[in-house]
Amino acid sequence: MASLELRNVRAAYPVIVSASQRSAFAAAASSMSFGRLGGGSSTTQYVLAVNGVSLHLRHGQRLGLMGRNGSGKSTLLRLMAGIIQPTAGERHVVGSVGCVLGGFGLDSDRTGLQNMKLIARLHGLNGPALKGAVDDxxxxxxLGPYLELPVRTYSSGMLGRLSYAMATANQADIMLIDEGIGAGDNKFIDKAVRRAKQICSHSGISVVASHSDHILRGFSDIGLWIDAxxxxxxxxxxxxxxxYTKFLQSIGEI
Amino acid sequence: MTAHSTRAPAVAAHTLQNSLHEILRALMSWRIWGIAAMDDIAGRYRRTILGPLWITLGQAGFIAGLYLLREKFAASNPHYLTYLAASLPTWGLLASFVVDGSNSLVKAKGFIDAYPIPMAIHSVRSVAASYVNYAHLLVVYVVVAAFEGTIHVALVGVAPGLLITMVFGVGAALLLGPLGARFRDLGPASAMGAGLMFVLTPVFWVPGRQQIESPLVMYNPFYYLLEVVRAPLIGEAVAPLVWLIASLIALATLTAGLIVYVRMRPQVVYWL
Structure with missing residues (x-):
């Protein structure tokens, strides 16, 4: 039975504004001169992107994340995925995780099909399991004949299709989907929703972040509004x- | 966004444990990093007709060039060709641990951001790719050694030598990967350092007794790491002291690598 639990998690990330913050030599000069030289790496600011979030998703639950740009939706998804480790708090996961997050993690010079195989291999599939996942x-x-073309020729909607298809083909128990899915057309989104529901009916969990009510309602039965x-x-x-809509109206954003 | 602070957040103990566990999982996922490593080398030459044969040809050309200058570097060594064919690839291996190690996580940013697979896989993958490259370079050695008849029973000593370099390589990747993501000048600096050490370390020149005792060689860690692999390849026994020092260097690098990786792991993703 899949389960995803976050206990009071926090994620703080550094704000990088100058090259000297990323220089080993500047850092060495700074520490040897007690901060007088090299711009001082101690001046790096940290932003709390996720601050004290707790939630527990159990099998069959489908969560929709909403919030303004920069509210922490993507960071929260990456925390759930385990791509980011929380700086405080705990994350407990039962089940395998498949995700469609920003960036997609594709090699732009390879064809769609080659990328599918690479992703499957990176997830530890091989032999018939790999073939099955790729065929699916x-x-x-x-994408038909486009699968034989390099991924750099794809539109963002096509990239979204490829990533979503691969992430769900792995039969992961927990699906995490960032707003990139919104680049797909309505027909594909409806198909994606059916797929997510199907996964959840096999005791899975899905989490989707979006600005679209259509996507949020389609994918989710629970909502989470995150701000700051x-x-x-x-x-x-x-x-x-x-x-959330009432809040947006009150601050005049819609 | 909210609450700016100027202090790096403290890392919880269980997070350190997770990072260590992640390294173990990465090391055990040999099927993943093995295929990815072969793919890395093939990918570098994907659009060429000769493919990875370029590596072998480039090496042969380099060895031939240095051999033409043999009177400058090794007037008295009758097997200079074998020496070069053993020495240059092994140096290339050590240098790529340092240079590719510094870039291993930065290069894998797209994948690290997209898939929750153990991050250390990308470090181990860069070490494995260095060995795939090394195997291509050794083709020249096999041809030369067979031609000069320098293959010797001492060749079995190459196995423990390679094991020591492997420990060093994994340690260097775990150490330099996160540091290279945090400090972006580490990549160029390590490439420059490797170029300098190539000249200072007896790679293409054969050291005389006096040179071996000079501080440049005696206090040069790369000399010991190079020697444990090269000596067996050219049919010589490795001195016990060289074994010992090379092993200590490798273990110290691995320890430093584990400490740095485990401590920096939670923050590294943000710095990529």
Whole structure:
């Protein structure tokens, strides 16, 4: 049974503004001169992107993340995925994780098909399991002859299709999807939603971050509204969307 | 965004444990980094007709060039060709541990950002890729050694030598990968350092007794790491002191690598 639990997690990341912050020589000069030379690496600022978030998702639950740009949605997804380790708090995961996050992690010079094989291998698949996952993704993404072209020729919607198809073909228990899925057309999004529901019916979990009510309602039954790295509201998807929309209206953003 | 602070956040003990566990998982995922490493080398030559044969040809050309200048570097050595064919690839291996190690995580940024697989896989993958490259370079050695008839029973000593360099390589990748992500001048600096050490270390020149006792060689860690592999390849026994010092260097590098990786792991993703 899949389970995803975050206990009071925090993520703080450094704000990099100058080259001297990233220089080993500047850091050495700074520490040897007690901070008088080299710009001082101690002046690096840290931003708390996620601050004290706790949640526990159990099998079959589908979560939708909403919040303004920079509110911490993507950081929260990457924390859930384990790509970022929390600077405080704990993360407990039961089940395998598949994700479609920003950047997609594709090699732009390889063809779509070669990328699919590479991703499958990176996830430890081989032999018939690899072939099965790739065949499944090929069928699902409907990219047809484009799969023989280098990925750098793809549109963002096509990249989203490929990544989503691969992430779900792995039969992961927990699906984490960033807003990149929004680049897909409506037909694909509906297909993606059916797929996510199907995964959740096999005792999986899905989490999607989006600015689109259509995507949020389609993918999720629970909503989480995050602002300034803190949870504002969590509950049934329609209630949370309503609260969030009301907030956006109150500050004049819609 | 909220709450700016100027202090790096402290790292919880269980996070350190996770990082250590991640290294173990990465080392055990040999199927993943093995294939990725072969792919790295093949990818470098994907658009060429000769493919990875370029590595072998380049090496042969370099050895031939230095051999033409043999009177400058090794007037008295009758097997200078074998010496070069053993020495240059082994140096290339050590240098790539340092240079590729510094870039291993930066280069893998796209994958690290996208997939929750143990990050240390990318470090181990760069070490494995160095060995794949090394195997291509050794083709020239095999041809030359067979031609000069210098293959000797001492060749079995190459196995422990390679094991020592492997420990050094993994240590260097774990040490320099996170540091190279944090400090972006480490990549160029290590490439420059490797170029300098190539000249200072007896790679293409054959050291006389006097030179071996000079501080430049005696206090040069690369000399010992090079010697444990090269000596067996040219049919010589490795001095016990060289074994000992090379092993200590490798273990010290691995220890430093584990400490740095485990401590920096939680923050590295942000610096990529």
């Amino acid at each position: 993704a090929v069928e699902f993404c409907e 790295g803190e949870v504002k509201s969590i509950g049934p998807i329609d209630d949370v969307i309503a609260a």
